Amino acid sequence: xxxxxxxxxxxxxxxxxxxxxxxxxxxxxxxxxxxxxxxxxxxxxxxxxxxxxxxxxxxxxxxxxxxxxxxxxxxxxxxxxxxxxxxxxxxxxxxxxxxxxxxxxxxx
Numbered sequence: 001x002x003x004x005x006x007x008x009x010x011x012x013x014x015x016x017x018x019x020x021x022x023x024x025x026x027x028x029x030x031x032x033x034x035x036x037x038x039x040x041x042x043x044x045x046x047x048x049x050x051x052x053x054x055x056x057x058x059x060x061x062x063x064x065x066x067x068x069x070x071x072x073x074x075x076x077x078x079x080x081x082x083x084x085x086x087x088x089x090x091x092x093x094x095x096x097x098x099x100x101x102x103x104x105x106x107x108x
Contacts, residue, residue, distance in 0.1 A: 020085070022059060023093050026105060029055035029063050030088035031070070032081050049077040052088040056095065056105055069108050071095055 019027030031053040057068030073091055078084035095103045 019057075021089055021092075024096050025059050026092075026096055027057050027059050027061070027063075028089055028092040029057075030085045030092075031055060032084045032088070035077055049079065050081060050084040051077060052084040052091075054088040054092040054095070056092050056108065058108060067108050069105075071103060 020030055021028045033051045033053075035049040035051050051073065053070050053072040055063045055068055055070050057063055057065065061067040071091065073088065076087055076091075078087055091100070094100050096105055098104070
């Protein structure tokens with residue numbers, strides 16, 4: 001009995017694991033978090049700001065596999081989710097291109 005199911009790449013079997021973008025053989029998954037600054041008195045309305053990270057994995061593998069890594073962006077904040085997502089994607093591309101000191105994709 002032959003298996004008639006379509007061939008799948010090694011990780012794209014989980015629903016919702018579609019990468020946000022692909023770049024030079026890597027899948028990119030931006031992660032965006034709301035930044036909540038410390039509250040002080042008198043209370044002021046905090047800026048709506050967001051932090052981001054990028055998950056980079058080999059094309060076709062899931063973000064939780066051995067072929068993936070999370071790269072946090074600790075120094076950057078954005079006004080909205082869209083700009084945070086775009087910034088994270090650019091950061092991921094810069095890592096892949098070797099433009100970020102101390103970061104590399106050779107281990108994934």
